[in-house]
Amino acid sequence: MTDAALRIDNVTVSYGPFVALDRVSLDLEPHKTLGLVGESGSGKSTLARVVAGLIPPDEGRVLLGAEELGKRRTREQHKRIQLVFQNPDASLNPRHTIRRILGEALLFHKIVDRSKVADRCKELLARVRIDETALDRYPHEFSGGQRQRIAIARAIAVEPSILIADEPTSALDVSVQASVLELLNELKSELRLTMLFISHDLGVIHAISDTVAVMRKGRVVEISPKEIFFARPETSYGYELLSAVPKMPLIPTK
Ligand SMILES: Nc1ncnc2c1ncn2[C@@H]1O[C@H](COP(=O)(O)OP(=O)(O)OP(=O)(O)O)[C@@H](O)[C@H]1O
Numbered sequence: 001m002t003d004a005a006l007r008i009d010n011v012t013v014s015y016g017p018f019v020a021l022d023r024v025s026l027d028l029e030p031h032k033t034l035g036l037v038g039e040s041g042s043g044k045s046t047l048a049r050v051v052a053g054l055i056p057p058d059e060g061r062v063l064l065g066a067e068e069l070g071k072r073r074t075r076e077q078h079k080r081i082q083l084v085f086q087n088p089d090a091s092l093n094p095r096h097t098i099r100r101i102l103g104e105a106l107l108f109h110k111i112v113d114r115s116k117v118a119d120r121c122k123e124l125l126a127r128v129r130i131d132e133t134a135l136d137r138y139p140h141e142f143s144g145g146q147r148q149r150i151a152i153a154r155a156i157a158v159e160p161s162i163l164i165a166d167e168p169t170s171a172l173d174v175s176v177q178a179s180v181l182e183l184l185n186e187l188k189s190e191l192r193l194t195m196l197f198i199s200h201d202l203g204v205i206h207a208i209s210d211t212v213a214v215m216r217k218g219r220v221v222e223i224s225p226k227e228i229f230f231a232r233p234e235t236s237y238g239y240e241l242l243s244a245v246p247k248m249p250l251i252p253t254k
Contacts, residue, residue, distance in 0.1 A: 004063075005030040005194035006051065006081075006162050011060035013046055020046045022218040023060065028162065033188060033195040035209025035226070037202060037241065042215040044198045048166045051196060052083040064162070079109045082160040086167035088151035092139040098125070098150055099135040102157050109158040124153040127190075128183060145176035149183065156187060163188075164196045169204060181207050202245050206230060214238050 004027035013021040021043045028034050036044050049055045051062055056071040063069065069077055085091060092101055102121045106112050112120050122132045128149040130142075139147055148168060155163060165184060169177040185208060188195055197208050205212060205226075212229040214222040214237065222235045233239045 003030070004028055005065065006196075007061075007063040008047070008051065009061045009063065011047070011050055011057040011062065013043075013050060013055065013057055020218050021050070021057070024215075024218070024220050025060075026213055026220060026223065028194050028196055029211065030194055031188070031192050032210040033185075033197050033208050035205035035212045036196060036198045036215060037200065037205050037212060038215030039241075040200060043218040044200075044215055045166055047215070048083060048164050048196065048198055051162075052081055052164055053078060054083075075109065079158045080160050081162040081164065082155035082158060084148075084151055084155050084163065084165045084168045086170050088144070088147040089139065091151045091154055092147060094139055097136050097138055101139075101150070101154055102135075105154055105157045111158055120157070124157050125150075127156070127187070128153045143176075145172050145180060148172065148180055152180075152183065152187070156191060156193075159191075161194060162196070163193045164198070166198045167200070168197075170199065170201065177204065178207075184208065202241065214241065 006028040008024055008026040011021055011024045012019065024047060026034065036047065038044055050057050053069065053073040061068050064077065064080060099121055102124055103117045106117050106120055107114065121135055125132050125134055130146060130149055130153070134142070134150070139150065142150065169180050172180060181204065184195070187193060199205050209226045212224055212226055213220050214235065216237055222233060222238045224234055229238060230242070233242060
């Protein structure tokens with residue numbers, strides 16, 4: 001048996017003849033952040049989509065604790081694994097107010113009664129440091145960084161145990177990036193989340209991860225504690241990735 005919060009076990013995914021994930025196995029340790037790094041096209045987002053239940057693996061399994069997640073997940077299983085995308089607009093309906101976006105998530109997953117939705121929406125915005133006057137506004141009225149905070153509020157609204165963040169700061173400028181990373185770190189501790197954080201940016205991975213996994217051509221080629229990976233990677237490919245970064249770390253850790 002496993003004490004991993006989430007286990008990816010020998011997962012293979014092909015797009016037609018192209019093998020995007022080739023027998024990938026990874027464990028997410030409870031309340032820790034696994035940083036997944038790798039060059040473009042190495043399969044990181046495909047893995048995120050498999051974990052989130054958006055695409056079924058051709059082979060292999062995903063386990064949440066001891067529970068194997070089937071090809072068709074239950075609402076409860078979907079609720080427990082939430083995904084934050086690079087582009088926050090992917091999870092924010094432009095025609096809905098922030099109140100409706102958060103409220104619908106709360107009601108759909110039966111997190112609170114209708115009478116408590118307004119208060120919970122305000123609490124959620126406070127958690128991501130957005131003023132509650134945002135509630136009756138629309139996504140386009142916010143900056144990219146604020147929209148990403150709202151997308152994070154929407155993800156944590158349903159009280160997941162696993163948060164997958166797929167390049168959540170890549171579209172943001174560096175100062176905004178740092179504050180979103182800090183927020184995710186804080187939420188991880190306060191809400192006791194387990195996080196899978198995907199980035200091709202090693203500065204970002206350094207700032208957020210406890211453990212680093214390296215993907216290359218659909219395979220995981222290295223899994224190391226952060227300190228070890230950044231001091232002396234186990235593989236020559238890990239070393240190559242690090243050598244390609246002009247100056248490390250790009251974003252300070254706490
Ligand atoms: N729906 C799809 N149909 C066909 N091929 C796909 C599809 N989605 C992804 N691929 C291919 O699978 C490979 C892995 O893609 P994926 O998006 O998982 O990589 P990635 O590591 O997240 O890359 P990036 O950092 O550029 O986002 C790529 O070669 C991509 O072109």
